[in-house]
Each structure stands twice: as C-alpha cells, then as structure tokens.
Amino acid sequence: MAATTIRIQSEDFDLSAEIGRLTCGRKDIGGVVSFVGYCRDEGGSLAALELEHYPGMAEEEIARICDEAGKRWPVLGLTVVHRFGKIRPGEQIVLVIAASSHRRAAFEAAEFVMDFLKSRAPFWKKEHGISGRSGDWVSARDEDEQALVRWN
C-alpha cells in the first residue's frame, strides 16, 4: 500500500526534503521519480501566474488520482504538492514524487499522476503580464485532455 502525501499550499517546497520524507527509514524502495513544474516567463511577457483552486476538492481529487495510480502500479509512496496564489517566473508550482521497488512503476505512476492532475485537479491559472495589466485566464490545452486517452 502506497504512503500518500498530498498538500495544497501557497509556500514553496523543497524537493530533496520531500524525497527524504518519503524514503526515510524504508529499505524496500528501489527507485524514486520526481517531477517539478515551474512557472515560465513566456518569452519575458509574464510577471506572475495566479493559481486559484477549489479547497477540499483539490485534495480529494488528487487523492483519487493517487489511489488509481496505486491500483495500476506497485507504488510504495506518492507525494503531490501543488501551490496556489501568486507565483513568479522561475518559481516551482507543482511536485509529484513516486517511489517503487523498480524504476518503471515509479516513472509511469509519476507521469500518470501528472497527466490527470493537469486536467482533473481543480486548479485554474491566470496570467499577469509585465505591463501590470491583470491578464487572461489560461485556456485548457487539447493536448492535456488527449494525454489521458493513452492511460485507458
């Protein structure tokens, strides 16, 4: 059974501390895969992203995604941290860590969680441009929705 940690927070996170927390005291883990999503500056035009979320549902939906990953792969641990609020270019937005006895399950589980998180976890991004003008809401990408099809 996978040990799952899910946190939605405005503060930044520390990748190595999170890996340490997941692997601490365990001798059954053979591989850890992590993904960190960052805020891009979009060619210099973006001052910040503002992330809105649905409190409660965000945690619950990510937990459902992690449960599904645990059914598909023999994962020993999953950690998901997703930030909300104002995030500037270069800052970290999201973290997914998957641990397993063998690498393939860890790679695939991490990718599965990330793919579903993008289109199913209730978060919305608004762009703030360097002009100071409050910008537009980011549109969902068709590729993100299509990325889910291959997991069927």
Next chain:
Amino acid sequence: MKVVYFAWLRERIGKPDEEIAFPETVRTVADALRHLTALGEEYAYAFERPEIIRAALDRKHVKPESPLGTAREIAFFPPMTGG
C-alpha cells in the same frame, strides 16, 4: 443548495458562492446550469458556452446529465489548468 463558482465564472457572476433554492423541475446538473443562466445577464455571460463548463457535486466531477440527488454543494468552473 450552495452554488460555487471558480476562475472566470466567478469573475463574470461577481461572487464566489451563493445559496440557490432550485425549483423541483431542476433535477440534473444541466437543469441547474440552465436555471442559473436565466437569473441575469451576468449569469448569461458566464454560461454563454455551456458545453465547456465543468461541474462538481459535493466536490466530485459530474456530467451534465447527473442528477442533483441529495448533494449539498454544486460547483461550476472552466476546464482546469493546473500542474
């Protein structure tokens, strides 16, 4: 029933949530969306493209044809852009 809105739906409607007493004829998520659309021009603007609006009942994703049942909270929001 508590109705909550997110992202540009919240901005267009001008409030994050409200209590709405849906009439008995409103049985599904799609019925609720249609009922809200008729409440005023800000609602009509928010729901002008109903086919792209997503919904959740008691914090779980649902489809337009899903019955409201005994749910206490319904949420409407645009396609998600997390990660």
